[in-house]
Amino acid sequence: MRAALLLLRKDAVLLRRSPALVLVLIVYPILVALLVALALQSDERRPDVAVVNLDTSGRTVAVGGNRLSIDDYVNRLAEDVDVHRLDAADAADALDAGRVSAVLTIPENFIADLQSGVRQPALRLSTSRRSPIEADAINRRLEAGVYRLNQRLATGYVEQVLELVDLVTNGGEIGIFGRTGNALGLKRSRTLVTDLQAELRAAGDAVTAAQLEPLVNFIDETQRNLDLAKPAANAISAPIVLDVTAGAPGREPLSAFGFAGALLVSLGLAGTLLAAAAMSSEREDGALVRLRRGLISAGGLVGEKMAFTAVACLVVGLALLGGVALFTDLAVGRWGLWLGVLLLAGLAFGSFGVLAGALARETRSALLIALMVALPLMVLGLVPDSGVASAISEVVPFGPAFDAFQTLLVEPSIDAGDLLATLGQLALIAAVLGTAAAVAVRRRSAV
Amino acid sequence: MSTAATPVLVARAIARGYRGVRALDGVDVDLAAGESVALLGPNGAGKTTLLTILAGVARSDGGTVTWAEDAHPRVGWVPQKAALYPRLSVRENLRLFAALEKADDPDALAGELIGRADLGEYADRAAAQLSTGTLQRLNLAIALAGRPSVLLLDEPTATLSPDQRLRLWEWLDELRGGGMALMFSTQSVDEAARRGDRLVVLAGGLLLFAGTAAEMTATHGGGGPGAEAAERAFMRLVSGRGEDGAR
Numbered sequence: 001m002r003a004a005l006l007l008l009r010k011d012a013v014l015l016r017r018s019p020a021l022v023l024v025l026i027v028y029p030i031l032v033a034l035l036v037a038l039a040l041q042s043d044e045r046r047p048d049v050a051v052v053n054l055d056t057s058g059r060t061v062a063v064g065g066n067r068l069s070i071d072d073y074v075n076r077l078a079e080d081v082d083v084h085r086l087d088a089a090d091a092a093d094a095l096d097a098g099r100v101s102a103v104l105t106i107p108e109n110f111i112a113d114l115q116s117g118v119r120q121p122a123l124r125l126s127t128s129r130r131s132p133i134e135a136d137a138i139n140r141r142l143e144a145g146v147y148r149l150n151q152r153l154a155t156g157y158v159e160q161v162l163e164l165v166d167l168v169t170n171g172g173e174i175g176i177f178g179r180t181g182n183a184l185g186l187k188r189s190r191t192l193v194t195d196l197q198a199e200l201r202a203a204g205d206a207v208t209a210a211q212l213e214p215l216v217n218f219i220d221e222t223q224r225n226l227d228l229a230k231p232a233a234n235a236i237s238a239p240i241v242l243d244v245t246a247g248a249p250g251r252e253p254l255s256a257f258g259f260a261g262a263l264l265v266s267l268g269l270a271g272t273l274l275a276a277a278a279m280s281s282e283r284e285d286g287a288l289v290r291l292r293r294g295l296i297s298a299g300g301l302v303g304e305k306m307a308f309t310a311v312a313c314l315v316v317g318l319a320l321l322g323g324v325a326l327f328t329d330l331a332v333g334r335w336g337l338w339l340g341v342l343l344l345a346g347l348a349f350g351s352f353g354v355l356a357g358a359l360a361r362e363t364r365s366a367l368l369i370a371l372m373v374a375l376p377l378m379v380l381g382l383v384p385d386s387g388v389a390s391a392i393s394e395v396v397p398f399g400p401a402f403d404a405f406q407t408l409l410v411e412p413s414i415d416a417g418d419l420l421a422t423l424g425q426l427a428l429i430a431a432v433l434g435t436a437a438a439v440a441v442r443r444r445s446a447v
Numbered sequence: 448m449s450t451a452a453t454p455v456l457v458a459r460a461i462a463r464g465y466r467g468v469r470a471l472d473g474v475d476v477d478l479a480a481g482e483s484v485a486l487l488g489p490n491g492a493g494k495t496t497l498l499t500i501l502a503g504v505a506r507s508d509g510g511t512v513t514w515a516e517d518a519h520p521r522v523g524w525v526p527q528k529a530a531l532y533p534r535l536s537v538r539e540n541l542r543l544f545a546a547l548e549k550a551d552d553p554d555a556l557a558g559e560l561i562g563r564a565d566l567g568e569y570a571d572r573a574a575a576q577l578s579t580g581t582l583q584r585l586n587l588a589i590a591l592a593g594r595p596s597v598l599l600l601d602e603p604t605a606t607l608s609p610d611q612r613l614r615l616w617e618w619l620d621e622l623r624g625g626g627m628a629l630m631f632s633t634q635s636v637d638e639a640a641r642r643g644d645r646l647v648v649l650a651g652g653l654l655l656f657a658g659t660a661a662e663m664t665a666t667h668g669g670g671g672p673g674a675e676a677a678e679r680a681f682m683r684l685v686s687g688r689g690e691d692g693a694r
Contacts, residue, residue: 006546014534286530290589293503293524295547 003296004304011278011308025274029266029316030323047138049081050091050100055110070106077104080141095126102127102138140257165229168222186226190219259324260405261382266320267313268398271346272374273367275309275353279437280366283444298441302358302434306350313346314339334408337419341404344426348397351433358440374398397433400425454479454515455597455628456501461510463496463652470496472652473510478597478628483619485643486632489685492649494632495527495601501630502599523595527602529586533575537566537585540574541592548593556592564588564618580611587618598622600631604638616642636681637674650685 171185360366381398393399541557640660667680
């Protein structure tokens with residue numbers, strides 16, 4: 001432990017004495033973060049979406065005092081994506097040919113189901129597997145659109161429900177089938193009944209007055225239940241469902257997704273390359289020969305390089321997050337969790353780099369190996385739910401690290417079990433790769 | 448092979464192969480306290496391999512190495528290529544390795560070694576900026592940070608100029624005077640004869656001769672002046688191996 005701390009201090013001194021390397025370590029992740037964020041965010045490019053409308057009823061639904069038709073909905077959708085109105089067959093062809101990135105199908109009786117409130121109407125979204133990242137982005141945009149529409153519909157429902165509750169409670173004018181009339185209301189009904197009971201008791205007919213008591217109780221019970229109507233009405237949140245049939249149903253804002261990807265690529269590359277260089281330079285400097293003569297174990301040396309990388313990733317990661325929190329409108333919080341996530345991700349990136357450094361004979365080779373292997377694996381980590389690619393990215397540090405970054409940046413509430421599982425996965429990968437690196441150091445440092 | 452003094456190191460039947468080639472084939476070697484043994488041989492003789500095995504840097508395929516002192520003898524290792532951190536200063540290198548060797552006061556030991564290696568004027572200079580001779584002195588000083596009783600040196604003077612070589616040997620002689628045992632490899636018969644109490648001649652992984660320079664000359668030199676006779680004896684030993692196919 002003492003030897004590892006001495007070498008950790010030595011590595012920190014060497015890093016501090018390499019201004020060019022420090023500059024690269026800071027500037028490079030920022031540049032990569034910007035590029036990746038731009039590439040993944042792609043705010044400027046509007047995806048092409050085919051809309052297939054199977055609801056030809058021409059009906060409308062009341063939304064907050066306005067009437068909403070299918071055309072209105074599609075026009076609102078066109079604010080986020082380039083809409084192409086096609087029939088089902090043409091839309092499928094366009095999706096296959098890559099002319100559109102997704103097909104949104106509005107089912108038959110969509111408006112009628114929406115009006116009835118009996119059945120929840122579902123929009124069907126089919127995305128292309130040609131571009132999973134873009135499909136993910138479209139999912140998020142359409143989900144955001146459906147969410148906004150649901151909010152407006154829910155608001156309209158709530159207003160209507162509350163008007164009815166008020167009418168039943170207090171009474172007033174009511175229109176049914178073109179006729180208007182006056183509704184008595186619960187409060188006035190109770191007054192009438194209790195007045196009648198009082199008159200009956202005054203007239204000596206207590207038996208009849210008592211027979212009216214269940215009616216008074218019914219009115220009181222109904223009143224109490226109606227008092228609960230308002231929060232119940234407010235709880236109506238999703239009149240429409242978006243049914244995604246392909247692609248990943250992400251829910252995060254695109255900027256957060258982009259930044260999570262940027263964080264992965266920048267920290268992943270910086271950490272991996274730093275660890276590879278730190279490990280291989282021990283051999284290239286010749287110091288490994290001395291160290292392995294009982295001054296430090298192979299595991300201790302590997303652990304030291306991993307810890308060094310983890311601390312570097314923590315510092316650079318916090319700097320990037322701080323910059324984003326200060327200079328962008330992206331909400332960054334959960335700083336306590338970030339400490340743990342960045343340290344564990346750094347350890348895992350470090351184990352990957354140290355393994356490359358232990359296998360290569362020269363620093364140049366180590367850096368080349370680390371870069372050539374890490375880069376494609378990182379890209380796989382960014383691709384959402386794509387079968388084999390995802391499976392591969394989950395057994396190297398980049399997939400779980402990206403999951404953890406997304407969780408902290410995006411999820412409104414964190415499932416502690418899921419996060420712990422992801423962190424456990426990172427720790428396991430770090431342990432496995434670290435052990436492999438220690439074996440490589442042991443074998444390669446012996447002449 | 449025998450030595451008058453009690454050996455601190457006894458190695459027997461040391462063997463090592465690399466991809467089917469025997470780099471060392473049953474080599475015996477002893478080293479006594481305060482003694483200087485020169486490993487002499489052409490390129491590929493197995494000198495470095497033997498030294499790295501004795502230093503604990505490499506594994507042997509066979510044979511035994513017995514140390515007189517204890518299970519973990521203090522052995523200083525001076526590889527041919529300086530093993531240190533080029534971007535750390537002379538003082539930082541010495542302090543780091545002294546701390547790694549668990550010295551009680553790494554700063555004090557670093558200062559002491561700087562003085563003994565005559566590195567005072569370079570103490571705060573990065574190792575990468577040192578001349579070859581000065582770097583070799585630092586390389587040796589780092590090996591001394593563990594306060595060894597045995598020093599193993601792999602061609603320590605190979606890249607040094609004559610004055611640098613002389614300076615290094617003056618220091619090594621001083622260490623020997625303090626009771627330290629030295630084993631060094633060289634390709635120079637003259638250096639081996641002058642600096643080694645005994646010579647161990649290796650070629651093709653085989654031990655060809657072990658004894659004093661005078662014994663080698665007497666046995667294989669065929670007369671003539673000392674240095675030339677030793678050179679001739681060495682040449683005969685090395686070339687003779689092919690003639691009779693045995694040590």
